[in-house]
Amino acid sequence: MKVKAAIATGQLQPLVVDEVDLDGPREGEVLIEIRSAGLCHTDQMLIDGSRDWPNYPVILGHEGAGIVREVGPGVTRLKPGDAVIPLAMPECGTCPACRSSKSNLCDEYFKPHPRAPFSWKGRPVTSFINLGTFAQFMTVRAFHVAKIRSDAPLDQVCCMGCAGVTGIGAALNTARVEPGSSVAIFGLGGIGLNVIDGARLAGATTIIGIDTNTDKEAPARRAGMTHFLNARDFEGDGVVEAIREITGGGADYGFECVGHPVLAQQAVDCTRIGWGTTVLIGIMPGSMTDTIPMRPRSIQAGRSVMGSYLGNIKSLSQFPDLIDWYVEGRLTQDNLISHRIGLEQINEGFELLASGQARRVVIDF
Ligand SMILES: [Zn+2]
Numbered sequence: 001m002k003v004k005a006a007i008a009t010g011q012l013q014p015l016v017v018d019e020v021d022l023d024g025p026r027e028g029e030v031l032i033e034i035r036s037a038g039l040c041h042t043d044q045m046l047i048d049g050s051r052d053w054p055n056y057p058v059i060l061g062h063e064g065a066g067i068v069r070e071v072g073p074g075v076t077r078l079k080p081g082d083a084v085i086p087l088a089m090p091e092c093g094t095c096p097a098c099r100s101s102k103s104n105l106c107d108e109y110f111k112p113h114p115r116a117p118f119s120w121k122g123r124p125v126t127s128f129i130n131l132g133t134f135a136q137f138m139t140v141r142a143f144h145v146a147k148i149r150s151d152a153p154l155d156q157v158c159c160m161g162c163a164g165v166t167g168i169g170a171a172l173n174t175a176r177v178e179p180g181s182s183v184a185i186f187g188l189g190g191i192g193l194n195v196i197d198g199a200r201l202a203g204a205t206t207i208i209g210i211d212t213n214t215d216k217e218a219p220a221r222r223a224g225m226t227h228f229l230n231a232r233d234f235e236g237d238g239v240v241e242a243i244r245e246i247t248g249g250g251a252d253y254g255f256e257c258v259g260h261p262v263l264a265q266q267a268v269d270c271t272r273i274g275w276g277t278t279v280l281i282g283i284m285p286g287s288m289t290d291t292i293p294m295r296p297r298s299i300q301a302g303r304s305v306m307g308s309y310l311g312n313i314k315s316l317s318q319f320p321d322l323i324d325w326y327v328e329g330r331l332t333q334d335n336l337i338s339h340r341i342g343l344e345q346i347n348e349g350f351e352l353l354a355s356g357q358a359r360r361v362v363i364d365f
Pocket residue numbers: 040041042043062063162163
């Protein structure tokens with residue numbers, strides 16, 4: 001079938017909106033009509049050149065929500081008409097990670113998958129992390145697809161598959177924030193706002209947000225932030241001192257949501273000695289090869305540093321709970337989406353994201 005999609009043709013090139021061919025679902029796959037898709041900084045890294053990608057052209061987009069239109073042979077869990085959210089992390093259900101309660105990192109995610117359902121001008125086009133939500137329709141393996149309740153507004157929950165699950169899960173499932181605790185969140189973009197949601201749900205009573213953009217303060221306060229620190233007001237590690245002062249010695253939990261080595265170190269140092277736990281969420285440019293500065297003494301003083309990918313929430317069996325929480329009014333996703341555009345405006349959408357003006361930009365198809 002012919003579908004409209006945004007194609008990334010190379011680094012530092014504007015995306016091209018054009019008609020592409022899409023192959024229907026084969027064994028174990030489903031065809032999804034995407035209703036809304038979110039623009040994420042991870043997509044942007046493949047456009048602005050801060051992350052290498054071996055295969056251009058590529059159809060980006062890994063946040064979205066839609067409706068199943070067709071299922072391939074062997075798919076029994078999903079049927080046409082189901083409301084769904086595709087996620088980058090599959091849940092095959094049988095690998096060691098899927099059988100363990102400790103991790104959402106399904107083995108299937110790390111296996112190469114050469115199938116390319118999209119093609120453009122007669123040549124196959126890869127799709128980013130086997131998704132590609134910047135298209136009217138997508139064909140994807142069913143184990144990437146979470147079935148959600150039919151009354152969830154797709155134009156609101158479309159950011160739950162990356163920003164939502166990453167931030168909320170980092171607080172609830174990775175750090176396991178406890179009632180009454182204090183948290184410090186570096187970066188109040190799409191991820192940081194969701195960490196606030198998760199920390200608030202967990203019962204944290206001191207929620208400190210750190211950002212250089214004062215426009216982020218109001219939405220973060222609506223989500224439950226109790227203290228705002230403008231990073232521009234501090235020199236060196238001054239912000240660390242400020243957090244220690246607010247929390248009476250250090251935050252119980254730190255979250256790095258930007259992907260900056262210096263902030264990672266500050267997110268560790270601002271936590272309390274003895275039990276401070278820091279979760280590194282932001283993807284750093286060069287994160288496959290570079291190192292980050294950590295003071296060994298800082299860790300040896302009883303602190304922990306954890307990594308978290310998509311919030312350590314299992315995509316099919318645990319993620320739909322978050323959609324229930326949204327529908328029940330327990331999350332502030334509406335607060336997250338600052339701009340809505342059509343697919344044709346996708347390049348303007350990424351400019352808004354890059355400028356720091358936007359929290360989340362959503363494409364409505
Ligand atoms: Zn993302």
